[in-house]
Amino acid sequence: MEASAIIFYAIAAFILGAGVLAVTTRKIFRSAIWLLFSLVGIAAMYFWMQVEFIAAVQIIVYVGGIVVLIIFSIFLTQNSGKEMPKTNWRKILFSTLATLFGFGFSYNLINEYSFTPSTQAFNVPIKEIGRQMLSPTDHGYVLPFEVVSMLLLAAMIGCIVIAMKSPEQKAAEASVTETEVHTTGGTVTIISKPEIVEEV
Amino acid sequence: MFSLKSITDSIQVWLSANLGATGALIAQCVIVILLAIALFAVLGLVLVLMERKVAARMQVRLGPNRVGPWGSMQTAADTLKLIVKEGLTPDGADKFLFNLAPYIVMIVAMLLLAPIAYANNFQIWDINIGVLYVTAVSSLGVIGILMAGWASNNNYSLLGAMRSGAQIVSYELSAGLAILTIVVLTGSLQISEIVQSQADGWWIFKGHIPAIIAFIIFIIAVTAETNRAPFDLAEAESELTAGFHTEYSGMKFALFFLAEYINIFIVCAIGATLFLGGWMPLHIGNWQAFNHIMDYIPSSVWFFGKVFFLIFLIMWFRWTFPRLRVDQLLNLEWKYLLPISLFNLLLVTMIAILGWHF
Numbered sequence: 001m002e003a004s005a006i007i008f009y010a011i012a013a014f015i016l017g018a019g020v021l022a023v024t025t026r027k028i029f030r031s032a033i034w035l036l037f038s039l040v041g042i043a044a045m046y047f048w049m050q051v052e053f054i055a056a057v058q059i060i061v062y063v064g065g066i067v068v069l070i071i072f073s074i075f076l077t078q079n080s081g082k083e084m085p086k087t088n089w090r091k092i093l094f095s096t097l098a099t100l101f102g103f104g105f106s107y108n109l110i111n112e113y114s115f116t117p118s119t120q121a122f123n124v125p126i127k128e129i130g131r132q133m134l135s136p137t138d139h140g141y142v143l144p145f146e147v148v149s150m151l152l153l154a155a156m157i158g159c160i161v162i163a164m165k166s167p168e169q170k171a172a173e174a175s176v177t178e179t180e181v182h183t184t185g186g187t188v189t190i191i192s193k194p195e196i197v198e199e200v
Numbered sequence: 201m202f203s204l205k206s207i208t209d210s211i212q213v214w215l216s217a218n219l220g221a222t223g224a225l226i227a228q229c230v231i232v233i234l235l236a237i238a239l240f241a242v243l244g245l246v247l248v249l250m251e252r253k254v255a256a257r258m259q260v261r262l263g264p265n266r267v268g269p270w271g272s273m274q275t276a277a278d279t280l281k282l283i284v285k286e287g288l289t290p291d292g293a294d295k296f297l298f299n300l301a302p303y304i305v306m307i308v309a310m311l312l313l314a315p316i317a318y319a320n321n322f323q324i325w326d327i328n329i330g331v332l333y334v335t336a337v338s339s340l341g342v343i344g345i346l347m348a349g350w351a352s353n354n355n356y357s358l359l360g361a362m363r364s365g366a367q368i369v370s371y372e373l374s375a376g377l378a379i380l381t382i383v384v385l386t387g388s389l390q391i392s393e394i395v396q397s398q399a400d401g402w403w404i405f406k407g408h409i410p411a412i413i414a415f416i417i418f419i420i421a422v423t424a425e426t427n428r429a430p431f432d433l434a435e436a437e438s439e440l441t442a443g444f445h446t447e448y449s450g451m452k453f454a455l456f457f458l459a460e461y462i463n464i465f466i467v468c469a470i471g472a473t474l475f476l477g478g479w480m481p482l483h484i485g486n487w488q489a490f491n492h493i494m495d496y497i498p499s500s501v502w503f504f505g506k507v508f509f510l511i512f513l514i515m516w517f518r519w520t521f522p523r524l525r526v527d528q529l530l531n532l533e534w535k536y537l538l539p540i541s542l543f544n545l546l547l548v549t550m551i552a553i554l555g556w557h558f
Contacts, residue, residue, distance in 0.1 A: 056336040064339030
């Protein structure tokens, strides 16, 4: 076996192993960490395929963004350190069936329409990706790009509106803060804690 | 210009002649790993000593001066002490994640060494997405900190990790935008091309005032990203004992400590590459004679000189500014730095399109 094939199977085994552990562990924080490893493994697979741009985007979006968000929400919920109850046999049975169906379905698809190996090197310069993204011609992506940016803007404004304090709340909080600071010295941490929550 | 290319090429030729393709690849991997670990160890020792000496100077003290000449062996002795110390794991901790966290932080720091150009033609991996790779991988570092904070089963650690997470996630934005300004000017993400584009002058001089603004924002943002004072809320001693690494001891603590200094080195190396020309000597436009004289100084000396200048700057901050509160920290980022850097990016784009830079 070639070295690259060995590396492929090693990465694939890593992704699958981490994925299985993510759904079987009974501690929710560990589950997030295993998910993280699985996603990093997928980024490694992209690096193995030499599509570096996709790999970097995979890391930025999934690992740096989504998993950090998941970890924060775990931190902010109650009982994150306790073990979750054992899954009952019915859930195990049905999830196994769903997995088997998914496996069979994709196996069937791959069997039907098999991959044709290509000898051409896949080398896309980053500039091409940028041009294609903003090209208004037939196979350009400028419309989806703009639509997605509008969606993200709307989501961002929505977040700010939810996190914003109404004037009454602000006045109430200001009076509370003043009294607390005057009575004790070490309350800065406690006061500033909600700030973290809303800014993230 | 003197180049290490002849040496690296002859090693490559010798290895592939004697070991075959796969063997040469493995041998090269081993060499690179050894060099990276050696750089890690040396940087750790030098930077910690430098920090203590700089701190001492700022406070009109002498600093470490007992072990070796001028205290130069102090950090080596400290490392020896840390190695023989017992690494405790608290009883209530999540043992697996607790022991994994320092290694995650360390591995992330190691991965970031790959695309940096240390000298002329001396780079581990000249990846075509260079600075994007650095931004992507450095966002992994926060996971290790969050893991350490949560697995310690300690409220101080958890609070420190939360603060650190909020801080890193927010300051990544302005650091990224500051990096983007230079990417806009060069039109490339590849580190070697960014360095080459500064052959007739560094970007901080060529890019007018917007480049200087971007440089200042970059330095502020990376100081926050590496959890250094005045943004060291994550480990604020007077409030959180030591933040996310309160429960760590012995070598596991040393790994966190080392990773912090390596991260400072890496962000300063990126800053030096983007704004101060990396290994590129000080060239001024068409002054042939002047440029030629500057080329006599080896490129690695230029690179490390610039990096250590930036490191000194960041250490200077630590002993000059008082620590910010959490709300001030987040206000600074979201209300000042982010709008300024967005506007600055627009300005730089205009300059790049109209060709106003030199």
